[in-house]
Amino acid sequence: MKRIGILTSGGDAPGMNACIRAAVRAAIANDAEILGINSGFSGLIENDIHNLDRRTVANIIHLGGTILGTSRSPEFRTLEGRKKAFSVLEKHGLEGLIIIGGEGSFQGGSLLQDECGVKIIGIPGTIDNDVYGTDITIGFDTAVNCALEAIDRIRDTALSHQRLFFVEVMGRHTGFIALESGIGGGAEELIIPENAMDTEELSSRLQRSFSLGKKSAIVAVAEAGRPGHSVDLAKEVERRTGFETKVCILGHLQRGGSPTALDRILASKLGVAAVNALVEGKSGLMAGEIDNKIAFTPIQETWERQKALDSELRDLLGVLCD
Numbered sequence: 001m002k003r004i005g006i007l008t009s010g011g012d013a014p015g016m017n018a019c020i021r022a023a024v025r026a027a028i029a030n031d032a033e034i035l036g037i038n039s040g041f042s043g044l045i046e047n048d049i050h051n052l053d054r055r056t057v058a059n060i061i062h063l064g065g066t067i068l069g070t071s072r073s074p075e076f077r078t079l080e081g082r083k084k085a086f087s088v089l090e091k092h093g094l095e096g097l098i099i100i101g102g103e104g105s106f107q108g109g110s111l112l113q114d115e116c117g118v119k120i121i122g123i124p125g126t127i128d129n130d131v132y133g134t135d136i137t138i139g140f141d142t143a144v145n146c147a148l149e150a151i152d153r154i155r156d157t158a159l160s161h162q163r164l165f166f167v168e169v170m171g172r173h174t175g176f177i178a179l180e181s182g183i184g185g186g187a188e189e190l191i192i193p194e195n196a197m198d199t200e201e202l203s204s205r206l207q208r209s210f211s212l213g214k215k216s217a218i219v220a221v222a223e224a225g226r227p228g229h230s231v232d233l234a235k236e237v238e239r240r241t242g243f244e245t246k247v248c249i250l251g252h253l254q255r256g257g258s259p260t261a262l263d264r265i266l267a268s269k270l271g272v273a274a275v276n277a278l279v280e281g282k283s284g285l286m287a288g289e290i291d292n293k294i295a296f297t298p299i300q301e302t303w304e305r306q307k308a309l310d311s312e313l314r315d316l317l318g319v320l321c322d
């Protein structure tokens, strides 16, 4: 394989730049050329492509976001759009494509592979950590630490004013960020889609905690497809309990920022593994990490199978919350 394309797709995630840097340097080490595609699949369709060399990826390892830019491309979801994308790949003589993104991006890439024959390797890059085939996705650790810092800061105010706080974190369909930042931040309760709890139960659990002497509490809430829903949740709990509630929605604050060491190292390992796999002629796989080892998973499994939340970690909250 002599020419490889690389793009980032879907929500940006801290560590994507470290991954691009690693892939570029691994390609050069394999005597392959690597081209950067701007703005994800939209940029591929638009032929927004440029050469990447050692120097273009210098001094980016510590930067959040993605130097290539990203998008969620509706046009790429159409056969017409993917045909345009393939003609651009052919024009540049690109034999393989590295896609850094989440399961939606992998689905698009997989269609391109099946319809047009281009070789693809996925790398899991999303703060949500909701990709099967890897213990952790690029960006998750940074986002968890950002949410954790927010919870710590909010705890100061919760304690000083004796208040009940709802901190809403990201996670489109899953509670990974809420669970880890909630456990790490000592949250009293957790509202995540994997473990539904209605407001009646939440209210009575909080009432019980306060009756045991608690003066303040933090509920970590996963956004779960309804950004801002913690406002209604808090109102309902306030109505039921009479406790004063406050809501803090972290939103996009937790998606940017300099990646943690863990994210940079993971991204570097996966970037190199993906290039090596393409050079060896592999395709239709995602490079992830399982039990601290690089693991390749058939790409369709990444969206067909559901990554389970760590149930032991979830159960810890029941023990720790009082």
Ligand code: F6P
Binding pocket: 011, 102, 126, 127, 128, 170, 171, 172, 223, 225, 255
């Ligand atoms: O997938 C990452 C994520 O940040 C989700 O947690 C969130 O639901 C979604 O992206 C928001 O996407 P956008 O930035 O396009 O609104």
